[in-house]
Amino acid sequence: MIEAAIWVILIPLICGLAAFAIGGRTSRLLGLIGAGLTTIAAFLLVAEVWVNGVWEYSLGGWEAPLGISLRADGLSTFMIAMTAVVGLGISLYAVRYFALTPGPSPDPSAPLRTGAGRGEKSQATWLPSESYWPLWMLLWASLNALFLSSDIFNLYVGLELLTLASVALIILERERASIIAGLRYLLAAFLGSMAYLLGVALLYAEAGVLDLQLLADAELTGTAVQVAGGLMAVGLLLKAALFPMHFWLPAAHSSAPAPVSAALSALVVKAAFYLLIRLWFEVFEPASSIAVEQVIGVLGATAIILGSFQAIRQARLKMMIAYSTVAQVGYLFVMIPLAGSFGDPQDVWRFEAWTGGLYHALSHGFAKASMFLAAGVILSSLGHDRVWNLAGSAARFPVIYLSFGIAGMSLMGLPPSAGFVGKWLMLTSAVESAQWWWAVILLVGGLLTAGYVAIVLSQALQRDVEIDREPDPIPRIMTLSVFGLAVLSMLLGLRAAEPLEFLEIGAPFQTLITTVEE
Amino acid sequence: MSLFLIYALAAVGLFAICLHAIITRSHLLRKILALNMMGSSVFLLLIAIAYRNSVEETADPVPHAMVLTGIVVAVSATAFALALARRYHAETGETELSDGDGST
Amino acid sequence: MTFEMLFDVILALMLVWLCWRVLAAPDLFKAVVLFIVYGLLIALAFVRLQAPDIGLAEASIGAGLTGALMLDAVGQMTGRRMPWQRKDEPDRKEADHGQS
Amino acid sequence: MDNRDPLSNPGYLVRILSMVLSAGLLAVLIAAVVDLGDEPTGLTARVMEQIDQSGVSHPPTAVLLNFRAYDTWLEVAVLLLAAWGALALRQATRLPEQPQATSAGPVLDWLVRLLVPLLIVTGVYLLWLGTNAPGGAFQAGAVIGAALVLLRLSGYRSVGLLDALWLRGSLLAGFAGFLLIATVLFLAGWTFLEYPPDQAGLLIVIIELLITWTVAVSFVALFVAARPDPDDLNTESEGGHG
Secondary structure, three states: OOOHHHHHHHHHHHHHHHHHHHOOOHHHHHHHHHHHHHHHHHHHHHHHHHHHOOEEEEHHHOOOOOOOEEEEOHHHHHHHHHHHHHHHHHHHHHHHHOOOOOOOOOOOOOHHHOOOOOOOOOOOEOOHHHHHHHHHHHHHHHHHHHHHEOEHHHHHHHHHHHHHHHHHHHHHHOOHHHHHHHHHHHHHHHHHHHHHHHHHHHHHHHHOOOEHHHHHHOOOOOHHHHHHHHHHHHHHHHHHOOOOOOOOHHHHHHHOOHHHHHHHHHHHHHHHHHHHHHHHHHHOHHHOOHHHHHHHHHHHHHHHHHHHHHHHHOOEHHHHHHHHHHHHHHHHHHHHHHHOOOOOOOOHHHHHHHHHHHHHHHHHHHHHHHHHHHHHHHHHHHOOOEHHHOOOHHHOOHHHHHHHHHHHHHHHOOOOOHHHHHHHHHHHHHHHOOOHHHHHHHHHHHHHHHHHHHHHHHHHOOOOOOOOOOOOOOOHHHHHHHHHHHHHHHHHHHOOHHHHHHHOOOOOOHHHHHHHHO | OOHHHHHHHHHHHHHHHHHHHHHHOOEHHHHHHHHHHHHHHHHHHHHHHHHHOOEOOEOOHHHHHHHHHHHHHHHHHHHHHHHHHHHHHHHHOOOEOOOOOOOO | OOHHHHHHHHHHHHHHHHHHHHHHOOOHHHHHHHHHHHHHHHHHHHHHOOOHHHHHHHHHHHHHHHHHHHHHHHHHHHOOOOOOOOOOOOOHHHHHOOOO | OOOOOOOOOOOHHHHHHHHHHHHHHHHHHHHHHHHHOOOOOOOHHHHHHHHHHOOOOOHHHHHHHHHOHHHHHHHHHHHHHHHHHHHHOOOEOOOOOOOOOOOOOHHHHHHHHHHHHHHHHHHHHHHHHOOOOOOOHHHHHHHHHHHHHHHHHOOOOOHHHOOHHHHHHHHHHHHHHHHHHHHHHHHOOOOOOOOOOOOHHHHHHHHHHHHHHHHHHHHHHHHHHOOOOHHHOOOOOOOOOO
């Protein structure tokens, strides 16, 4: 057995460490090798889980209550595979991104960028491009570690690792806006971690174990468990930026360099979401209630409406995409009342909503990464990302805007995109469970999404407009990764059967799954 | 009243005070102080739980290890936040985060 | 109520009071000093709860190191000169000047 | 701007809402704590059962560096990221020296000369103690780090002596040590993060030594890097600084 799951964590750590230690231009090579090998390991893991079912491992040989266990079921592996593909796309893009001038901000006075990526001897200063690779590798490793860990305290450490790596990446360019955004993000995430940790403490005091599986088997109920669940949920919702706890997200995601923005919106937010889903449907299922689930659904619905309106109002492209993330995160949480305790345990639509939400997370991962990377191209090539000054730029980089449009279709949920599959499953579930109000929200959200995507495309497609300056040429690999990610968000809708079946492996709805198959 | 209950109640009291301070105090240092103290309140609760779980005068070492990990994580995050706050202050002279990005 | 328990109750109350003072004292420098005292008392509580080694870590890292970091930051952000800053060391203000 | 009351008021509504929120949370938390009661749960007995096989005899150290070594490893990575993030805020790859100035005065100087060796000895003692009594790598690292900060503040050279490579190496040592040992043993066929029982004690001591050094240097680096370097700032008046 090759234990691919261990390598999914180890490879990025080794490459990240080597990149930290060696630095310079070698770090880019190490980062690329890391990205490639991690992707391979991730797909070996997919194959392993597909063939053998749920994979479990006791670290250090110490079994669960004493030691820490790793566990890869369909859901974990699904997230790891998504991270791998999106991560590979981002890595390929980043190779050339940090070599472009003048970088994402129109601030030529900053002296630090001189020599970035031009191969000059730069021993005396830290360059953003040099720090990017090790930090990105650590971010990737911490994502995979989170998806695999089966221990609630280990998950806390993983969350902190993820936060610090994200903040260090946000402030990479050392610009004022990003330092402010990074600081606000750090404080918000720190507060979320503390709420989560308090929940862990209460849960441990109640159950005496930290392992997720053992906690799930204990079928916990009672005041302390409910309070613990509430604290952990609020902490994670803060990290997942569910309305009204999204205040830190737009600035943080939009002021970071494009490959970082893409990773934050496509992957990091999903990690908190993933963890919440896991806890909610496995550990806190018996302690949950319809009222709480409906409240979360309402917050999600509000996020969809307000986030989309804010996105339409934004004057800067990256800000628009960041607000779009706020809205799309809302969709993910509409899944909770649909898959939760509203129905009876044997209602199949609960499982449909659960897979629908996760498929939506997948499609958003690909589409949003593509959009942020596209915005990065536009910003560094035009020197600005003002939505109302994009006129005519579609002629300069048609493929970029084509990708933007395809990704937008997936966000809107138009067939045959992956977004459509996710949304369709959630819609069916809403109709079957007679919770029609969620169906209305899902449809209205799609229309609003169409609104802001249309604004960008209609601006860019205007003809015969003078452009301020000749845009710089774009390296082909960047265009390719933007396009590839967008196309994948479409293709995954055409071939949804296998991924959906994969999600069933070890899913917390075992009774439902067997009924579906009969 | 047991030793566990005394310190556990103190811990949750500290947590609530810190939450209030994080929301209402706008000075960055004050926010960072409150977050750090919030961390130590959770650590106090964990240590109290370890005491409660004692077997024959030996306290539960698992929460102890968790707290030790937590202390190092807390100081790392605090120090990083301080570095960012000081850089921000040095650049702008501000001591508070302004709501400049127009979020709701 | 035994004498020892009385000690614990007083210690717990002092912690709550100190926490409030740290977050409410108008003078930030004073607040940080109180924060260090708070950290030391938390460490004392850990010792009472049979965790002397964690108390040691809290005292050295939580109170000592974090306190030093905080004091240094207060020095910069309030323009106060700390005892360890030399008179000929460029004043913090110089770094800010002309930017606000 | 600096002399404004640090407790500036955020407005009545926010304060009342926050008060209500915190009070509600407090009530709920008290209910939870009371609900927990005094019944012991937890893993005390289980740790005591297995501690003979861990290579150390002090329970928290056994948990930290053997049973839950994965947590500790990731924790060292968190420390690394914080130090790296703070250092990456500045352009210089080396830590700047404290501006050289006149001596701190005979009394303080004498105090430093006394305290620093004392702290370092205490740190090493704590590290050694950690295997069978209260103490350990993190506490030792913190104390040694404190000694280095003290040296710095009183005008002596300390971590500034580390050139870029050594600084990186020191920050990475703890994390890399863990990684190397775990990977080599894993490739040799052991379970990931498992120590061969005969060598467990030795390997744990090696890892603790590395962690101590990393913790000490990281803490000093965090202390130093927290101070903004005037040359790095994004200023409107560019080029004003020497």
